[in-house]
Amino acid sequence: MTVMTLPALTPEQIDGMCYNELIGLIQETNRPPGGRQTIVEVALHAFLGPHKRVLDIGTSTGVTALELARTTGCHVTGIDINPLSLQVARDRARSMGVDTVTFQEADALDLPFPDGHFDLIFCGNVTSLVRDAGRAIGEYQRVLKPNGLLATVPMYYVDTPSDTLVDEVRAAIQVPITVKYRAEALEPFRATGMEVIHESDWRFARLPRETVDAYCARILQRPHLTSLNAAARAMLERKYRAYMELFRNNLSLMGYTVMMLRKSSFIEDEELFVGERAS
Template sequence: MSTTTQDRVLTPSDVEQLNFSQTVGLVNEPNMCSGGAGTIRAVLRAVPGLGAGDRILEVGSNTGFSVLEMASNTKCEVHGIDIEESSVRFSRDKASALGLDNAHFAVGDGTRIDFPDAHFDLLFASNVTSFIPDRTRAIDEYHRVLKRFGVLAAVPIFYHRRPPERLLAEVEQAIGAPLPRFSRADWEEMFNRPGAELFFSEEFEYLDLSSAQIEAYVASVLDQPCNDHLQADVKQAAGRRLHYFYTLFNENLGYARYAILLYRKSQPTEFPILHASAPVAGTAQYR
């Protein structure tokens, strides 16, 4: 038995050989940023005043989760670019179904962003930069397309404890790409550029998942109406593959954390502060 996806015909045996990106592309897993909608809301709260006439770009929009969240919570013109054409098609269809006329998707590369200089008020790059070989060029592009006083929002995943080499090797095989061994400090330095200011940062840890939680999430992914076309045996194979990946990533994320990092381009002043301060732990609140 076989099934037709957007681009090819797959059997259950084929599905068992897919890497993570290929599997989530098959079943249109939301593949949201770390923290999901909570992260998007935190970014939008930290960049007040965004509205009609402003522009947002997400690099690595995948199946459109973050772009659609931002488009539904602002009146901004929100764009997403991704290298996978099938993900772009799916995102466009979803935006159309939701009636979000301010959400736009295109095939694009983070190292060659097809927009003019100083075009966007906010650029969102979740953890996509981890998978771009020429990270320096990509981040230069992020800053290039930002307006003066525009904001670069990055949500990188980093290790705060060293995982075993066995686990690292298995995760690299699962994602089909080398896995960066970066710390939070490494990422903070990497995203910075002269004249930019890291004005907001917050760190999060991942909570351990039970097998039942993973099974429930896999079921919710497979039960999406967009997967009704899949043959039953192919869907079952995809479910087994997803369960394997999520279990593996759950172990890996026990050694990792993520951070929301916001950089403002062209800080208004570089004059040194006299009376330095430090945050009081546990007192941060959003109102």
């Protein structure tokens, strides 16, 4: 990957960055809940191939879009509102030689695409972070083809968090999130009337602090960060490590569901006589 030249940043500017802004600065490999396992699960259940057209909402640094494209040959458009993250995504696409992906700056609340344009929309957990989830989901449905699929991975609390923890997460991502459990997190998608064709429930692993510390140490050694002055780098390290420790604590209380829905005018009766895998 080409080493990005960073703008001259002061410690104060870095201290004022939320986590989403730091992703682009650090060039973090930002994945959906469940990471590559979730991406593969969606690709398999969507029967993706070279003839499919996919929209990746909140693509960040492009990991989901690139993984879908290079493993299935599908054509992917990734959108995000963070131009620095998009620059990283485009650079990754060039370095990987993936030419079936494009990235553009766009808002999930006002998608710049015609009706019925995509076979699959992948929105990860981003819908819970936009200011009007209902409007965003309406846009997803609008640009989906008839019988197209919506893949979403909503996160939710399995154990009850403290008010202090939730406030710290809100400040870190600069989104006024509310505490939701599984039923509440999935309800906006069920309410669309779309046909649910797949669900699988997961819980985040409880990571020891040492694992997260080692991860941060590797990330913060990236060559492009050497262009920052010593004070700015020290602030970046403090800020990033604090965010990752916060997320370690928060995610230990959370789970997520890989959920896929079909835009269909015909809803089948529920299945009755289903099979069990033979041992």
